[in-house]
Amino acid sequence: MKKAVFLDRDGVINEVLTDRVKFVNRPDQLYFLPDVAEAIHQLNKVFDHVFVVTNQGGVGLGFMKETQLQRIHDHMMDELKKERAVIEEVAYCPHKPKAGCKCRKPNSKLIEDLAGKYKVELSSSYMVGDTDTDIIAGKKAGTKTVFIGENDPLADAVFPDLLSAAEWIIEDSK
Structure with a gap:
């Protein structure tokens, strides 16, 4: 079985709710956080896969169409590849925040579906996020969890x- 790192997008890979951008609704609104490409590149060396799993309720709420979201993700992946950082696939929930769907984090369907598709052993994998919903989704899926921020019990x-x-994940995975 393979091992993977699942990354949330907004607040882990790119800026959100900052002076420059509130939400990312177009490729030109995607600003990478510092050292993200280097972190992903380091993870690529150790893990079989690095994925993005992200709630994108802006689609369901009508702020953007799925084709726009795909352009954002293509842009993100292309820019990261220039820095030798590879995201294998992006899985997203396009539904409204309170739609009650099974794919929206804190549910674990996005993680579990990718794990099944790529034959990933979840107990040897990690979910990285900046909200409780990310951490809960990782726990439900059976991954180890890493919070980006100040505190998450x-x-x-x-x-x-x-x-x-990434440095800790690589060391912990040995």
């Missing part, structure tokens, strides 16, 4: 940014 580890989280 549910997470297995807490770091201020993806690069420091």
Whole structure:
């Protein structure tokens, strides 16, 4: 079985709710957080897969169409590839926040579906996020969890940014 790292997008890979951008609704609104490409590149060396799993309720709420979201994700993946950082696939929930769907985090369907598709052993894998919903989804799926931010009592580890989280994940996975 393979091992993977599942990354939330907004707040882990790119800015959200900052002075520059509130929400990412177009490719030109995607601003990478510092050292994200380096962190993903380091994870690529150790893990079979790096995925993004993200709630994108802006689609369901009508702020963007799925084709726009796909352009954002294509842009993100292309820009990261230029830095030798590879995201294998992006799985997203396009539904409204309170739609009651099974794919929206804190549910674990996005993680579990990718794990099934790529034959990933979830107990050897990690979910990295910046909200409780990310951590709960990872726990439900059976991954170890890493919180990006100041504090989360549910997470297995807490770091201020993806690069420091990646260093810990790589060491912990040995």
